[in-house]
Amino acid sequence: MHGPAQAGWLLVALCAATGAYCLLRMRSRIEAQRHTAGSEALMGFGMALMALPAAVIAPPRWAWLGYAVVFGAAALRALWAARHNRHHLHHLVGACAMVYMAAAMAATPTAHAGHGGGGAPALTGALLLYFAGYVLWSGARLLPVPTLAAAEGGGGGAGAVMGWGDRTELAMACRLSMGIAMIAMLLTL
Template sequence: MHGPASPGWLLVALCAATGAYCLLRMRSRVEEQRRAAGGEALMGFGMAAMAVPATVFTPPSWAWPGYAVVFGAAALHALWAARADAHHLHHLVGTSAMVYMAVAMAASPGHHHGTGGSGLPLVTGALLLYFAGYVLLSGARLLPAGAGTTTGRWGDRPELARACRLSMGIGMVAMLLTL
């Protein structure tokens, strides 16, 4: 799933920073922020781990099934949470995409990253369309939110949460493109 080293490291940095900010959001006084932040932190750190360039670290053969199990459990949690809040449907798609990428990498010969052709073109294309649309929609939602909406606490700033979701969507598009 990994391409050249420089873009890979940029993706690692983006996803890790997003995961770190989501951990900070878990301390928010706003319940809505706390509720979504844990799953988003898991996604951010999981995406960062999966994006480490293969020239630096090739995961052991058990890592890909491990990713599939962790994100499969997160997908079940998102499915359960979607009963009360439709936002969790996006988490369900995201965690399912992570399971799909982990399974595709585990099934690829030799577990090589960035070689292309690891996944099913129809599923990969559908996920690319979904996340590209999500990125465009998230970017449009971010624009009007930035004017005068600061609260002073980093964990309670909805515009930063939207920016994190946007960056994770961009990261997901980049990861799917290299699958």
């Protein structure tokens, strides 16, 4: 997960900002947004930590194993939540990808981007294809759409003020940015 330092810092900033916004979404008045926001915040902050440039911190092997355990638990939670909301299937794939990257880094802790990472090329390629498709799909969904609050009647009248956590287009932009960040992290594996 460690490439050139400047790209690493940009990836850290992008993922941390996305995680912070997802924490704000946890305060949404819309139940569907609250349910997914916690998983997305965990993913954003976890990706930010894993993307820290190697010059700053070279995590010991147990840290990678810790990431694998945390995201393994997140994968189980996403699998359970997918019974009610199919968007959690994407969270399941993302959490499994994080487990995969953490396990690859634990297996070869000295391998960094461009220096012979420890991932399986076929699985890495499949995950890259999935996230590339997800990024294209998410980008297409950013076309102007009515807000979820208005569609569910949660926003009141046309002049109702929406909170930051209720902005559907911002949530979609965060998902798009995390998909792009996942591609960047997989490319460095």
